[in-house]
Amino acid sequence: MSTVTTLSLPTLPYADTALAPVISANTLSFHYGKHHKAYVDNGNKLLAGTDLEGRSMEEIVKATYGKADKAGIFNNVAQVWNHDFYWLSMRPGGGGAPTGRIGELINSSFGGYDAFKTELTQAAMTQFGSGWAWLVSEGGKLKVTKTPNAENPLPHGQTPLLTIDVWEHAYYLDFQNRRADYVAAWLEKLVNWEFAEKNLG
Amino acid sequence: MSHLSRRDVLAASLAGAAVGALAVRSLPSFAAEPAAPTAPTAPPAGPLVLAPLPYADTALAPVISQNTLSFHYGKHHKAYVDNGNKALAGSSLAQKSIPEILRATAGKPDQTAIYNNVGQAWNHDFYWKSMKAAGGGAPTGRMGDRLKADLGGYDAFRAVFTKAATGRFGSGWAWLVDTNGKLEIVDTPNADNPLTTDKKPLLVLDVWEHAYYLDYQNRRADYVGAWLDKLVNWEFAEANLG
Numbered sequence: 001m002s003t004v005t006t007l008s009l010p011t012l013p014y015a016d017t018a019l020a021p022v023i024s025a026n027t028l029s030f031h032y033g034k035h036h037k038a039y040v041d042n043g044n045k046l047l048a049g050t051d052l053e054g055r056s057m058e059e060i061v062k063a064t065y066g067k068a069d070k071a072g073i074f075n076n077v078a079q080v081w082n083h084d085f086y087w088l089s090m091r092p093g094g095g096g097a098p099t100g101r102i103g104e105l106i107n108s109s110f111g112g113y114d115a116f117k118t119e120l121t122q123a124a125m126t127q128f129g130s131g132w133a134w135l136v137s138e139g140g141k142l143k144v145t146k147t148p149n150a151e152n153p154l155p156h157g158q159t160p161l162l163t164i165d166v167w168e169h170a171y172y173l174d175f176q177n178r179r180a181d182y183v184a185a186w187l188e189k190l191v192n193w194e195f196a197e198k199n200l201g
Numbered sequence: 202m203s204h205l206s207r208r209d210v211l212a213a214s215l216a217g218a219a220v221g222a223l224a225v226r227s228l229p230s231f232a233a234e235p236a237a238p239t240a241p242t243a244p245p246a247g248p249l250v251l252a253p254l255p256y257a258d259t260a261l262a263p264v265i266s267q268n269t270l271s272f273h274y275g276k277h278h279k280a281y282v283d284n285g286n287k288a289l290a291g292s293s294l295a296q297k298s299i300p301e302i303l304r305a306t307a308g309k310p311d312q313t314a315i316y317n318n319v320g321q322a323w324n325h326d327f328y329w330k331s332m333k334a335a336g337g338g339a340p341t342g343r344m345g346d347r348l349k350a351d352l353g354g355y356d357a358f359r360a361v362f363t364k365a366a367t368g369r370f371g372s373g374w375a376w377l378v379d380t381n382g383k384l385e386i387v388d389t390p391n392a393d394n395p396l397t398t399d400k401k402p403l404l405v406l407d408v409w410e411h412a413y414y415l416d417y418q419n420r421r422a423d424y425v426g427a428w429l430d431k432l433v434n435w436e437f438a439e440a441n442l443g
Contacts, residue, residue: 034419075370128317129372129391129409149371168372168410169419177276177411 006047006054007040007080010087018092022185027173035169036083043076057081058154065155078150082132082163085152089162091192098193101200102161109142117187119144124166124183133183135162137200161196247286248295249322251279252329260334264427269415277411278325285318299323300396307397320392324374324405327394331404333434340435343442351384359429361386366408366425375425377404379442403438 016028023031047053052060052073060077064070097113098106110116116135123146124133131148136158145153153160164186171182258270289295294302294315302319306312339345339355352358358377365388366375373390378400387400388408395402406428413424 030418038419071370128313131371168414172410172414173418176272176415177280 006052006060007043007057007077009037009040010084012087014090014092019090019190022174022182022189023090023171024174027171030173031165031169032083032087036080039076039079039083043073043080046073046076061152061154065151075150078152078154081154082150082152082165085160086132086163086165088195089164089192090186090190091195093189094193095187095189095191098191098196100197102193102197105142105200116142116144120164120187121180121183124164125180127166130167133164133166134158134160135196136160159199159201161199162191247289248299249282249285249289249319251282252326254329256332256334261332261432264416264424264431265332265413266416269413272415273407273411274325274329278322281318281321281325285315285322288314288318303394304397317392320394320396323396324392324394324407327402328374328405328407330437331406331434332428332432333437335431336435337429337431337433340433340438342439344435344439347384347442352386358384358386362406362429363422363425366406367422369408372409375406375408376400376402377438378402401441401443403441404433 012028012032016025016032019028047060050073052063055063057077057080060073061081064074064077067074097103103113106113106116110119120133120135123144127133127146127148129148131146132152133144133146134153136143136145136153138158142161143158145156145158147153152163164183166179166183171179175182254270254274258267258274261270289302292315294305297305299319299322303316303323306316306319309316340348345355348355348358352361362375362377365386369375369388369390371390373388374394375388376386376395378385378387378395380400384403385400387395389395394405406425408421408425413421417424
C-alpha cells in the first residue's frame with residue numbers, strides 16, 4: 001500500500017502582513033493556518049487507501065465532481081486547489097486595470113476593464129452563501145463565472161485565470177457583512193494580473 | 202406609427218384632464234389628514250418585518266456576543282427583510298403566507314431573490330426564538346420524553362445534531378423537526394428550510410459562518426457545543442410540537 005500523501009499546505013507566496021489592510025494577518029492566520037490546513041489534513045485522511053491517492057488534484061476534482069458518495073473527497077481536495085489558486089491570485093500592490101496581453105483580452109472579451117469589474121463584482125455579490133467568483137478562459141475568450149461551496153471551473157472544461165473567495169471566512173473578520181467592500185478593495189489593491197496572464201498558457 | 206389620429210389626441214388630453222382633476226380634488230382631503238409618519242425613514246412596505254429580538258442583545262453572551270448580534274440581527278437579518286420586501290414589491294406573492302411563497306419559488310432560477318430573502322427572513326426569526334438566556338442542556342417534560350422515544354435520549358440527540366451542524370458543508374442550518382409524529386434531525390443548505398416539506402420545524406441552529414465567526418472563527422464545533430449546552434430554548438421547541 002502506498003503511503004504517498006497527495007495534498008500539502010504550500011507556504012504563502014508573501015508575508016502574512018503583505019495583503020493588509022485589505023486582508024489582515026489575523027484573517028490569514030485563520031484562513032490559511034486553520035481552514036486551508038484543515039482541508040489539506042481532512043483530504044489526506046479521506047484519500048488514504050483509496051484508488052485516488054497519489055493522483056493529481058485536477059484529476060481527483062474531475063473524477064469526484066457530482067458524485068454523492070465522494071462528496072467528502074471532492075469538497076476537501078477542491079478546496080485545497082481553490083485556496084492554493086486564491087493565494088496566487090493576489091499580491092501586495094496589485095489590482096487595478098491590467099496591461100499587456102491580459103489587458104487586451106479583458107478589453108476584447110468584456111469591452112474594457114470597467115465592464116469586467118462590474119461583471120466580476122456582480123458574480124461575487126450574487127454567489128449566495130459560500131463560494132467563489134472566477135475569471136476563466138473558455139474557447140479563446142475570457143468569461144466571469146461563480147461557483148458554490150467547493151466547486152470550481154475544472155470539471156466544466158474552463159481554464160481558471162483568477163479567483164476571489166467569497167466564503168464569509170475570507171472577509172468576515174475584516175469586513176463583516178460588507179462583502180461589497182471586500183470585493184472592491186480586492187479588485188483595486190490585490191489582483192495579481194501577472195498570475196492571470198501566466199495561466200493563459 | 203408616429204401618426205396620431207384625432208381620437209388619440211382627444212383621448213390623451215382627456216386622460217390628462219382627468220388625472221389633473223383627481224389630483225386637485227384630492228388635495229384638501231390629504232391636507233386635512235393628520236401628519237403622516239416621515240416617509241424617508243419608514244421601512245419599505247411589504248409582508249416581511251424585522252421583529253425585535255426576544256431578549257437583550259447582551260443576553261446570549263458569552264456564547265453569542267453583542268458584537269455578533271449587532272451584525273447578524275442588525276445587518277444580515279435586516280438586509281434579508283429589506284431585500285425580500287423589495288423583491289416581493291408588485292408581485293402577487295406578496296399577499297401569500299411565507300410557506301406559500303417558499304413553495305411557489307423553490308427551485309426557480311428567476312425567483313431566487315424572493316426565495317432566498319424570504320426564506321432567510323423566516324429562518325432568522327425562528328433562530329432567535331430557538332434560543333434563550335440560560336437555556337440548553339437536557340429537556341424535561343414532553344420534549345424530554347419525545348427525545349427518548351424517538352431519538353434514544355438526549356445524548357443521542359446531541360451527537361446526531363452536532364454531526365448535522367458541523368457536517369453541513371458551506372452555509373446552512375441544522376434543524377430538529379417533527380415528521381408525522383416522529384422527531385428527526387435534518388440540515389439544509391443556504392436559505393432552505395423544512396417549510397417546503399412535510400417536516401414541522403421545532404428548533405434551528407444557524408451554521409452560516411456569519412453566525413459564529415466573530416466569536417469562534419473556524420471553530421464551528423465549539424459554537425455548536427456551547428449552543429446546545431447554554432442556549433437551546435426547549436420551551437419554544439415544545440410549543441412548536443402543537
